Amino acid sequence: MWYAAHAIFYFEMIDSAQDSYLLHENVYIVSAPSDVDARVMAERVARSNEDLSGDGHLEVNERKAKYVFAGIRKVVSAQMIPGPDDAPLSTGREITYSILEVNNIDEINSLVAGEMVDVLYRE
Secondary structure (H helix, E strand, O other): OEEEEEEEEEEEEOOOOOOOOOEEEEEEEEEOOOHHHHHHHHHHHHHHOOEOOOOOOOEEOOEEEEEEEEEEEEEEEOOOOOOOOOOOOOOOOOOOOOOEEOOOHHHHHHHHOOOOOOOEEOO
16 A cells, blocks of 8 residues: 655754744655554655765755655545546645644735745645
């Protein structure tokens, strides 16, 4: 069965204080016999994408940083609708979703444009 695992990463500044943390939510598609196995596999994949070296090659806003895996936020089964459960993954298939809430249509347009928007992350 296919699963989408949502991994949370954050940037930790080296040798300087932080007022806030920049986060990434990376979604990995994994094939596993159960959601528990999918979580284990996703954690392994995510940890392999950490960058903890601290040698200075990674920078955020000209500040040296580490890229730290914080954990798996959720694992959801990839619903293969329409089509049989054994159909291969293909372009256009929805494999995961998130539910967000904003206050007005302007915030929706800003979010779509990639601008900073306060959102309530429902799921």
